[in-house]
Amino acid sequence: MIPACPLAALPRGEALRIETDPPIAVFHTEDGELYAVDDTCTHQDASLADGWLEGCEVECPLHASRFDLRTGRVDAPPAKLPVRTHQVVVRDETVYVMPSDLPPNLPPGVRTGSA
Amino acid sequence: MKSVAIVGASLAGLSAARALRDQGFGGRLMIVGAEPHRPYDRPPLSKEFLAGQMTTADLALEGDGEDLDAEWRLGVAATGLEQGRPLRITLADGSAVEADGVVIATGSVARTLGGDLAGVHTLRTIEDAAALRAGLDAARRLVVIGAGFIGAEVACVARTLGLDVTIVEAAPAPFARALGPEMGTALAGLHEDHGVRLICGAAVRTLTGEGRVDGVLLEDGRRLDADVVLVGIGARPAVDWLDGSGVQVGDGVLCDTGGATSVPGVVAVGDCAAWFDPALGAHLRVEHWTGAARRPATAARTLLSGGAAVPDALAPPYLWSDQYGMRVQFAGHTLPGDEVSVEEGDLASRRFLAVYRREGRTVAVLGIDQPRSFTRWRRRVNEPAGAR
Numbered sequence: 481m482i483p484a485c486p487l488a489a490l491p492r493g494e495a496l497r498i499e500t501d502p503p504i505a506v507f508h509t510e511d512g513e514l515y516a517v518d519d520t521c522t523h524q525d526a527s528l529a530d531g532w533l534e535g536c537e538v539e540c541p542l543h544a545s546r547f548d549l550r551t552g553r554v555d556a557p558p559a560k561l562p563v564r565t566h567q568v569v570v571r572d573e574t575v576y577v578m579p580s581d582l583p584p585n586l587p588p589g590v591r592t593g594s595a
Numbered sequence: 596m597k598s599v600a601i602v603g604a605s606l607a608g609l610s611a612a613r614a615l616r617d618q619g620f621g622g623r624l625m626i627v628g629a630e631p632h633r634p635y636d637r638p639p640l641s642k643e644f645l646a647g648q649m650t651t652a653d654l655a656l657e658g659d660g661e662d663l664d665a666e667w668r669l670g671v672a673a674t675g676l677e678q679g680r681p682l683r684i685t686l687a688d689g690s691a692v693e694a695d696g697v698v699i700a701t702g703s704v705a706r707t708l709g710g711d712l713a714g715v716h717t718l719r720t721i722e723d724a725a726a727l728r729a730g731l732d733a734a735r736r737l738v739v740i741g742a743g744f745i746g747a748e749v750a751c752v753a754r755t756l757g758l759d760v761t762i763v764e765a766a767p768a769p770f771a772r773a774l775g776p777e778m779g780t781a782l783a784g785l786h787e788d789h790g791v792r793l794i795c796g797a798a799v800r801t802l803t804g805e806g807r808v809d810g811v812l813l814e815d816g817r818r819l820d821a822d823v824v825l826v827g828i829g830a831r832p833a834v835d836w837l838d839g840s841g842v843q844v845g846d847g848v849l850c851d852t853g854g855a856t857s858v859p860g861v862v863a864v865g866d867c868a869a870w871f872d873p874a875l876g877a878h879l880r881v882e883h884w885t886g887a888a889r890r891p892a893t894a895a896r897t898l899l900s901g902g903a904a905v906p907d908a909l910a911p912p913y914l915w916s917d918q919y920g921m922r923v924q925f926a927g928h929t930l931p932g933d934e935v936s937v938e939e940g941d942l943a944s945r946r947f948l949a950v951y952r953r954e955g956r957t958v959a960v961l962g963i964d965q966p967r968s969f970t971r972w973r974r975r976v977n978e979p980a981g982a983r
Contacts, residue, residue: 543888557613560658
């Protein structure tokens with residue numbers, strides 16, 4: 481489990497990037513839900529934490545691909561592949577991320593440090 | 596409407612096909628493309644593809660298993676459009692396709708300086724990009740003619756490859772058409788930081804060399820040595836094939852705010868189309884990726900409703916560019932006389948967000964390495980004055 485931040489440091493409507501490999505984005509929706517996905521858009525290299533959060537969707541800041549944060553599904557192109565999701569846990573007012581075991585869908589030209 | 600022909604098989608054409616199917620069009624769909632390729636993404640051609648970080652396969656726009664139930668006619672250009680019922684599109688191989696509705700999405704063609712010297716390139720297609728890359732690999736000195744975004748991105752890749760790079764621009768300031776002179780100069784500073792020589796206010800008299808280019812001669816008599824020249828002086832809409840069709844053309848196919856042309860049953864999208872922009876009070880040809888990706892949904896509704904659908908509000912034009920690891924983003928449209936102010940960061944650090952205002956209204960936003968604030972500011976473009 482990776483500690484992300486104190487819950488108080490991530491207000492609703494905001495997002496945070498964790499410098500894991502690959503980086504993870506944690507979102508706090510206006511409705512108070514917490515979600516984590518790989519921070520890199522599956523289409524081209526852009527940080528989803530920099531994107532526009534609306535409901536349970538994030539819009540990529542570069543080309544406006546939209547992803548459903550609950551499932552990682554692509555809701556709007558140009559992205560073709562879903563973004564990998566991670567589990568979020570809040571314990572003692574701290575946000576933790578449980579990284580997924582599945583392989584990530586990183587865009588062309590972006591590699592993880594271990595690959 | 597029982598059949599639709601889309602002329603143009605790049606981003607705008609593919610997006611039109613997707614939009615028609617999404618909106619319930621179940622009829623016959625034909626897609627004509629002058630290039631032999633399935634739809635591919637062009638922005639990486641001057642960035643990751645040129646740098647060797649993306650392959651041809653990475654450029655594919657269609658998803659795995661995506662099936663639009665369309666008949667593809669690739670590698671054959673359209674030569675004419677004849678009005679009537681059905682509409683008839685003649686093709687370069689002598690054949691024709693007939694349809695009740697037509698989407699014009701033929702894009703644009705890079706402007707050239709004429710001549711046929713080897714080593715002189717333009718960049719529009721995947722073949723252009725491959726040829727340019729091979730040229731750069733064998734060269735020491737690159738001269739880019741035209742300080743626009745494609746030229747800047749190629750300059751950036753060439754510097755990374757270790758070439759000596761000079762950009763020549765006829766206007767007094769670089770990137771001025773898109774960004775205005777002040778911010779254009781600020782962006783040019785980024786290139787100078789990375790060792791690019793920039794010469795502004797200098798027109799090109801001629802390219803020199805016998806068979807193969809060896810230099811660029813400027814009007815003021817200066818001569819720049821060059822092994823490779825990239826001509827990045829813009830593009831003209833690919834609309835010659837519409838001569839005599841009755842489709843009204845200015846700088847591009849003239850369209851209303853929903854993409855309808857002067858001919859019933861014919862809409863136009865992408866680089867070849869100049870939609871009426873109410874915020875500007877004029878037709879504006881937008882050569883950006885986002886317009887080609889998004890506007891076809893509006894045009895498809897216009898086509899399927901016979902023009903009865905009320906068009907969506909136009910999203911402001913948006914472009915991005917990657918230069919030396921910095922992300923350049925611009926949304927809106929600037930005119931001479933707009934007020935520009937830096938709202939975040941500062942010019943000296945080359946990382947900043949600038950806002951363009953006209954009569955108190957935000958008309959454009961430029962972000963250099965400011966993706967998060969850009970995302971927020973972009974949504975304020977063209978809001979009424981005093982809305983926030």
